[in-house]
Amino acid sequence: MSTTASTPLFACSRCFSRHPFEELSPGEQLCKECRGSFPVVKCTYCRTEFQQTSKSNTSSICKKCEANVKAYGKPTACEYCNIIAAFIGNKCQRCANSERKYGPAVTCEQCKQRCAFDRRDDSKKVDGKLLCWLCTQSLKRALARTKQHLSSVDKHKHRSHKSKSHHKEKRKSDMMKSMNSNDSSHNDSQPLEKKSKLNPMQGFLFSGELDPNSSDHVVAMTQLKETIASLQKKVQQKDNELLAKDRLITELKAQNLTSTTELRNEMKNKERLHETKYGLMNSKIQNLLKEVATLSKSARKNNKGGGAKPAAAAAPAPAESGSGTDSPSTN
Structure with missing residues (x-):
């Protein structure tokens, strides 16, 4: 009654009945009857x-x-x-x-x-x-499980202790009867009595020293399990992030390859266009040079022919002047 009175009780959010905090469901705070x-x-x-x-x-x-x-x-x-x-x-x-x-x-x-x-x-x-919040919830669950486990272990030890004490008293009474009945049986029963005294103690020491269900062991195992679960979740999240990054890298590589190929094709097309224009300009230059050479040759020929004609025309000039003087007299 003292433990029940000292334990704080909390109300169910649906039926408002009061229970220990461990019996209410996390989140909605429902009792076992309301949870169903x-x-x-x-x-x-x-x-x-x-x-x-x-x-x-x-x-x-x-x-x-x-x-x-x-x-x-x-x-x-x-x-x-x-x-x-x-x-x-x-x-x-x-x-x-x-x-x-x-x-x-x-x-x-x-x-x-x-x-x-x-x-x-x-x-x-x-x-x-x-x-943090996750570790707080994990530790609270571990402590609640440890408390429940310890209570069950205590009940089991209490029952086993009662049964052992009952068997021990029964064995002692049987031994006393055998001692009163026969002295020889007393000598034979003495090591048996020592064995019966030692065996319960040895079992108690073994269960107390090497009990795998001790509170420290359970808490450590629970914390390790929670830590492993959280690490596995983080590893899964990191794997998903790495997969997403790999996909992004692959997409970027594909885009880079596509843009590089387009740039190369564009450069090749521009080079071809440049070579075509360069060839056309060279052919035009050659044609113009040929025309210049032809024109220069014809100009030289014209210059040579024009220099001989003026010398021949200079001789008859006086006759023309004389005929020119006679013309006014005729008039």
Whole structure:
């Protein structure tokens, strides 16, 4: 009764009955009766746990992300937590709100990524560590499982201890009866009695020292499993990013090859056009040179013929002048 009174109780969001926090479903905070037989799944985008409300609707996307997909399309990876939930910009709504409220992101002590936010309140830390949202949820689940496991182990040990003590008392009574009945049987039963005393202790020491279900072992194994799962998700995301980059590189190479081929063909066409024009200009120059040579030859011939004629015409000039003098007298 003292443990029940000291344990804080929380109300179910549907029937308002009070239960321990571990018995309520994450996200919607429903008790076992309100949850019914519908499974609790993680949202594909924001990774928040929610419960499916009908057997016909088996979608793994929460209602909030469904509305965001309809409004903004499929999201991209957040630059802080790498969760594929960035519908607007390059940050998810959770990281954007935390950055606006608590300042820039800091390094998570669990996953060593810059995706945690310092609330400057030690009571908000989990096990005294400053963790991001994903690591906080993982550690809380691990602690809840460890608590449940320890309670079951304690119950099992309590029952086994009662059964062992009962068997031990029964063996002692049998041994006392045999000792009263016969002395020889007493000598034979003494090592048996020592063996019966040692065996339960040896089993207890073995179960206490090398118990694989101890709390530290379970917590470490749970943390390792969560870390492996998160690393596998990150590796898958990196592989998808590499594939996208490879596709982009291939497309750019194809575009580069196409543009290079077009430029080469254009240069070849221009070279051919230039050679054609160069040939035409050379032929024109040759024709013009031939015409110049022909004209120069004809000009020389004309110059030679024009110089002989004026000398022959100079001799009859006086007769013309004499005839010219007689003409006025006739008049």
